[in-house]
Amino acid sequence: MTTLQMNQTEAAIGSSTRTAVEHVLTLDCAEAPGIVHAVTGFLVDHGCDIVDNKQFGDRRRGHFFMRIHVASEPAPEPDVESETERAERAAERFRKDFAPLAERFGMRWQLHRHGEKRRVLIMVSKFGHCLNDLLFRAASGELPVEVVAVVSNHLDQQSLVEWHGIPFFHVPVAAGTKPAAEQRLLELVDDYDVELVVLARYMQVLSDELATRLTGRTINIHHSFLPSFKGAKPYHQAYERGVKTVGATAHYVDSELDEGPIISQQVMEVDHTFGPEELVAAGRDTECKALSNAVKWHCEGRVILQDNRTVVLR
Structure with missing residues (x-):
């Protein structure tokens, strides 16, 4: 096996053993066209897999509600060993990147670690x-x-x-x-x-x-x-x-x-x-x-x- 093949094998093993980080995104805002498209597109662009999605459009009040359980595999960081810290960093990046989209639709939103007590x-x-x-x-x-x-x-x-x-x-x-x-x-x-x-x-x-x-x-x-x-x-x-x-x-x-x-x-x-x-x-x-x-x-x-x-x- 060549050095390149060994490195590729080690990388594949490291990727397969990394634990996916799971979060729950909850949001609500006034109904408007394109909300679901914008949110799911954001998740795809950020490497998130949708595990579960629940949504409700209250047509009487013109309001939209959504809860999405997502899983992602953050890129490895040499200075991070703890899974908890890795999840926290991933959440911080998610919040920072999601904030402009949330502001565009006037969303109230929260992001929590899935399963967190x-x-x-x-x-x-x-x-x-x-x-x-x-x-x-x-x-x-x-x-x-x-x-x-x-x-x-x-x-x-x-x-x-x-x-x-x-x-x-x-x-x-x-x-x-x-x-x-x-x-x-x-x-x-x-x-x-x-x-x-x-x-x-x-x-x-x-x-x-x-x-x-x-x-x-x-x-x-x-x-x-x-x-x-x-x-x-x-x-x-x-x-x-x-x-x-x-x-x-x-x-x-x-x-x-x-x-x-x-x-x-x-x-x-x-x-x-x-x-x-x-x-x-x-x-x-x-x-x-x-x-x-x-x-x-x-x-x-x-x-x-x-x-x-x-x-x-x-």
């Missing part, structure tokens, strides 16, 4: 079924999250959280201590570099200021179909109305009580034989599933906010 802080009160479900799904790899901390105004779930090896913070809330408690939460969000706050049956209403501060970064589970049966004891309200289904709604938190943009809902059939306690028990599974779906879709870059609605590209 988002840093999540969970808040809970006394009921632990949603918390337990999220911790299990995170530990089993079903959710692309790293639960970095759990905050509670009660001590009921401390042993469960610490069994999972996750820091637990008891932050009591009373009428006179609520501002201090919310300030403590914000400190933890900053200290743990939190990307998403999940209210897993946290039975305290966030202040308008805090809800605004965490807009688009906080998901709540409400044990009812919003906007029906808001506030306390929704299952008891449902019982009084003789409902034939119970359900749960996972939504983003905003300054209006239980009025934030809906991400996921689940339903279960019931009948006249169900009392309030049976409705509560029946609703627990719907709460867990609705919340875990919402967290998963958010962390996978599938949820796009538009005004008081969401588009979920699944």
Whole structure:
């Protein structure tokens, strides 16, 4: 074998063993001709292979939404050994090159590493079924999250959280201590570099200021179909109305009580034989599933906010 053949063989081996870098591009903008052509053309020009593509044109509102999962194989860089650093450099170049195209169409857009775990802080009160479900799904790899901390105004779930090896913070809330408690939460969000706050049956209403501060970064589970049966004891309200289904709604938190943009809902059939306690028990599974779906879709870059609605590209 000649030296040239050896070099070509080594190059081919190096190319075949390099791991492809995968990212998710999410964007939305006003509808206009040529958006898909421009985006896919950009991806081809930058050596990206489209693994999955979801898009939606809202013709009523004249708005376009798109989520693309792409894989690429960046050119080798002698000064880069870490795959993580190589992926970060590839993302930086992608963002820099994509910015003019995004500006041309007035896009809101984000680029995330595919499969990257988002840093999540969970808040809970006394009921632990949603918390337990999220911790299990995170530990089993079903959710692309790293639960970095759990905050509670009660001590009921401390042993469960610490069994999972996750820091637990008891932050009591009373009428006179609520501002201090919310300030403590914000400190933890900053200290743990939190990307998403999940209210897993946290039975305290966030202040308008805090809800605004965490807009688009906080998901709540409400044990009812919003906007029906808001506030306390929704299952008891449902019982009084003789409902034939119970359900749960996972939504983003905003300054209006239980009025934030809906991400996921689940339903279960019931009948006249169900009392309030049976409705509560029946609703627990719907709460867990609705919340875990919402967290998963958010962390996978599938949820796009538009005004008081969401588009979920699944």
